[in-house]
Amino acid sequence: MHPLHDRISALLHAHLASKRIVVWYDPRKEFEPYFTELLDSKTTGEGLVPVKFKKLKVQVGVFRGSYFALRQQAEPHYAKEEPDHLLLYLPGETWAQKSSPLMELDLAGHRYTDLSLRREARHCLKDVGYSDGVIDDLLRPESLGYADLVRVLAGGGEGQGSGLLRTVFKETDSESLIAAWLADPNTDEKLGQKDAGAELLKLVASRVGATLPVELPKTRRILFRYLLVNEFRSDLQGSTVEIPGSVPAAGTKELERVRKIAGLLRSHHTEAYRAAADEVEQELGLPTLGIHPDHLGSLDTFRFEERALFGRCAEHIAERRFQQALDLASARQTSFWLTPERRSQWELCARMATLGLAMEAAKGQLQGLKDKPEAWFGWYTEGEEAGHLVDRRFRELETAVSTLEEDPEAEPAYSLIRQSYDRFLEGCTEGFTAALAKRGWQVPGALHQTRVFEDVVRPLPAKKALILVDALRYEMAVTLKARLEDRVDELKLRPVVAAMPTITPVGMAALMPGAATSFEVAEEGGKLGSKVSGTFLPDLAARKKWLKESVPASTDLDLQSVLTLAPAKLKAQIDGADLVVVRSQEIDASGEGGLGSVARRVMDGLLTTDLVKAMRRLSQAGITHFVLCADHGHHFARAKEDAMKLDLPAGQRIEDHRRCVIGRGLQVANGCVKATAQELGYTSDLEFLFPDGAGVFKCGGDLAFHHGGPSLQELVVPLLTWRARGADDQATEAVQVRLEGLPETVTNPIFTVSIECSQGLFAQPLKVYPVLMAQDRVVGEVVTAFDCERDDATQQVTLEPGRKATLVFHLKDESPASIQVKILDPRTDSELLKPKTLPVSLTR
Structure with missing residues (x-):
């Protein structure tokens, strides 16, 4: 407990052991806190409460306004041949020598009528190391009470000049106490009531070497300046700049304490520190002193x-x-x-x-x-x-x-x-x-795109999915692979050479059944398309028809259908199919739309959420094997300036694209290179003109996002294969995750929370996927994390059990009225704790 409680308990134990009964009159109610500690919230309303005093079992009763009620409660315990041990406490009551209703008990046991809190506290203070002079100062204020003395004793004699201060502050070490006073001007009044102001000044002088005036508000401003300037000076690297304000330098020993107090202010009294530091910075004009940034240290005072x-x-x-x-x-x-x-x-x-x-x-x-x-x-x-x-x-x-x-x-x-x-x-x-x-x-x-279906897709057992992602670059698939690592088995990524020109009607047709046997880029009736096994496929409708004819036990879905169909409906859609083809056009559609920042967010959402979620839903619907490939990649950089724009060539042009022109008799101009159909492996008489660098032709389309050419970014596409993991492979050890610091309402798109986990008896680092969701849609993720590892590619965070980490969330989509903070198991997407719904009310 604490020394004062232990001393009083020892006194009571001695009397109870010898007399069996103690009746304690406390006119000033000085010892009420002792009985609160002793009874530990137990009631004495209907009877006495049994309490252990070492080996003695003592019945304790507290006077509640009626002597007769207290006597009645005690009578069964003393009116017998060997009375029980009894302790009766009467706060606010004075012993009446001739008329007390408890006279029999007063005489039979030990009676306390003059027990002094200060006297007993003096003994305790001497025991823990305080000198008589310091004790006299400590006990001088009339307002000193039991709780104040408990806080003083908690210091154990450390610093001997901070006894009265501990009646105001809960802090047990001197630096924490000084920081608490600096941060809270309201403590000045309490210091005055306890006559502790002088003691504070002595403590400051002894700990940090600052001599200060007696007016506490003025002292606070001076001490803040002294602490911050000294910390700042000590952190400068090789700078001899003169700081105005005549702030004396702290000694070597005191400087260590100065830095500790400043650190405590930053960590425990954030707002007070910010206000004081900004005031000192402005007052001394620190930003105008010409201090080179390389001379600034690591503390950021x-x-x-x-x-x-x-x-x-x-x-x-x-x-x-x-x-x-x-x-x-x-x-x-x-x-x-x-x-x-x-x-x-x-x-x-x-x-x-x-x-x-x-x-x-x-x-x-x-x-x-x-x-x-x-x-x-x-x-x-x-x-x-x-x-x-x-x-x-x-x-x-x-x-x-x-x-x-x-x-x-x-x-x-x-x-x-x-x-x-x-x-x-x-x-x-x-x-x-x-x-x-x-x-x-x-x-x-290199593996060519036309061989993907025959060499990779067809040999897989049913049920399987072929996911065709329009314009997915190889590097984007590397990110997607990292997302899938903990969720699937037999995961493999291979680079594939796309068919040229790198446009959708060519690349998507090259991924169709039969392309390995016969594939052409051709023109029929003035329309460009591809021929697979002699069948002209100019558009999506033709490719879907060809797929169904080539693989009757197949079905075709777009990505949004996979994401939005109810599980039962999705399962019904694919139940009769051995092959499910899933098409995603989000990258190409958003990139060609000309809204760069929107396109970036769409692409990020596709990689971080949509494709992973689609894979999971298809797995739950019965798909076991997956193949993902793209028709082509893309360039997506700054909008092209005039110097990067090429004139369209002379000749018969069939189709114009930003990165390729297709026709016949095309004239090669500066900045261009030409390939014939025969050179590309086709038998037609078509010609293909490409920029020889990263430029674009002057034709319709976005100036930042484009494809069609032979660059690595456009021509190298990913082939990603994996097998769905069975339910037995997804067992997760019981884990507890706790979040702290969630806002009641999201008023800023960027906010910070603390996270901590514990995991089983043999605790191991835990990977989690923290995410902001709105109606089953990802609207934000972690952008920065501290005291834990964060993977940029997967947005997953690795937590050390028992170690608190900090996550900085960014709400990317600000349209929802409310969001949920979810902590997911990246292997199973199961929730590791119940999500909390947060209303969104962003201020501008």
Whole structure:
């Protein structure tokens, strides 16, 4: 319990052991808190309460306004040959020597009439190390009570000058106490009532070496300045700048305590610290002193430091010091001044730096590829520094920008990194296109798109699904593969060479049954299309008809139907089919729509949610084997400027696309390269004109998103295969997940929560997928996480059991009236705790 309680209990035990009965009159009610502790919320209304005093079983009764009622309750315990041990407490009552109704008990047992709280407290204070002089000061205030003395004793004599202060503050160490006083001006009145102001000043002087005036409000401002300036000075790296204000320097020993108090203020008294730090920063004009950002340390005492370092990070990116920028962004993740919005801006800088490093690593390998298409193909698809990582990093950066409420603050750096990506894309496209043209437009050793159905799909047992995703790039499938890793078995990703030109009527037809035997790109009646086994397939309707004729036990669904049909209806749709073809046009449709930021979010949602959810629903409906492939990839960068636009060629043009023109007798102009049908493996007399770099023809379509050409991004498509995991493979050990700090109402699209998990007797790290949902639709995810590992590709978080982590959510779709925060098992999509519904009321 505590020393005072233990001393009183020892006194009572001695009298109870010898006299069996104790009657205690307490006129000033000084010891009521003792009995509250002793009875521990037990009632004494209908009878006495049994309490253990060491080995004694004692019946305790408390006076409630009636002597006769208390006597009646006690009588069965003392009116016998060997009375029970009795303790009767009468708060607010004075012993009446001649008329007490409890006279018999008074005389039979031990009677307390003058037990003094201060006297007993003095004994306790001496026992824990306080000197007599300090004890005299502590016991001087008349307002000192039992609870105050308990708090004093909790200090155990530490610091000996903080005894009275412990009657005001619950903190047990001096630095925490000073921080608590600084943060709360309301404590000044309580300090005055306890005559503890002088003691506070002595404590501050002894702990941090500051001599302060007696007026507490003025002292608070001076001490804040003293603490913050000294911490700031101690954190500067190699700077000798003179800070105005004549703030004395703390000694070496005191400086350690200064830093501790400042840290306690930031961690436990956030708002008070912010207000004081901003006031000191403005008062001293710190942002105007010309301190170089490289001299700022790691603590971010003042707000201007975070801003200055952010600017420095942006400079590093603009000047191509990408590793320094990434190191700085990583080191600043825990800065005190990072609001969720500021975190997002720093996250963008980290993504820019990561993209820059990926481009540098990739460009260093390009010289050795020369004119070998297979070498370019391998470089783009294989290894830890594969070329497709650059495209992925750029996509992730652009997706993050599309979700921001504000424009990127590091706009010059952002503009330069995008220009660098444009140059990278141009260089890769020029090099690969030249190598491809020189070697007859073939990639030796690579699987061709026309062989996918016969070599991969047809051999699989029923039931199986072929998921055709229009415009899915290879690097996007790498992200999707990471999403599926913990959910499926036999997962494999292979790169495939798409049929040229890389447009939908060609690529989708190349994935049809029979394409391995006979495939052509042809023109009939002025319309371009593909021929599979002699059948002309110019559009979706023709391809669906051909599929049904080639594989009668098949059915065709679009992705939205798979996502929205009731489970029973979906199962009914596919029950009679051995092959289910699922078509997704979301990437191509949103990209061609010309709304760049919307397209980015659509693509992100497709990878993070829709395709995974479709796979799960199809598995639940009975599909066991899956194949996913694309018709072509795409370019998606900055909108093309006039210098990147090519005039349409002279000749007979059948179809014009941004990245290819199809016709006959086409004239090759500067910036273009031509391939005949025969060179591409077709027997028609068609010709195909492509930009030799990343440019586009002057024709209809979006200026940022386009396809049709022979670049790696357009020509290399993914082939992803897997087997559904059985129910027996999905058992999950019992796990408890707790969330703290959820807002009552979502008023900001970016908000922070704490998460903690425990998992079984042999606890292991736990992967979870935290997500914001609205009506079974993902509307937001975690953008940053602290004290845990977060996978950028999967948005999964790995939690260490028993270790609290912080998640920063971003509500990307702000239209729902309410959302749910869900923590999912990424293997099974089961909920690890009951989700809480949060109303959304965003303020602007």
